[in-house]
Amino acid sequence: MAPNVIATxxxxxxxxDAAKAGMGNSAVICSIxxxxxxxxxxxxxxxxxxxxxxxxADIVALLYRMGDATARPVQD
Numbered sequence: 107m108a109p110n111v112i113a114t115x116x117x118x119x120x121x122x123d124a125a126k127a128g129m130g131n132s133a134v135i136c137s138i139x140x141x142x143x144x145x146x147x148x149x150x151x152x153x154x155x156x157x158x159x160x161x162x163a164d165i166v167a168l169l170y171r172m173g174d175a176t177a178r179p180v181q182d
Contacts, residue, residue, distance in 0.1 A: 117135045
């Protein structure tokens with residue numbers, strides 16, 4: 107059985123549920139790194155996303171939309 111974002115709250119389950127919801131048939135799960143080599147945090151993401159024309163999935167928004175009213179963003 108495929109992962110489910112409500113069950114796991116993780117990126118793999120989120121992409122599986124997004125595909126089932128008709129949001130595309132493929133996804134890439136990756137980390138975005140800052141210029142200093144550290145993993146990017148939420149405030150760091152808009153610049154490389156715009157520069158490279160990427161789409162970003164917000165797992166908390168997906169959880170909330172799927173009925174998990176307790177979903178809250180991670181505080182960086």
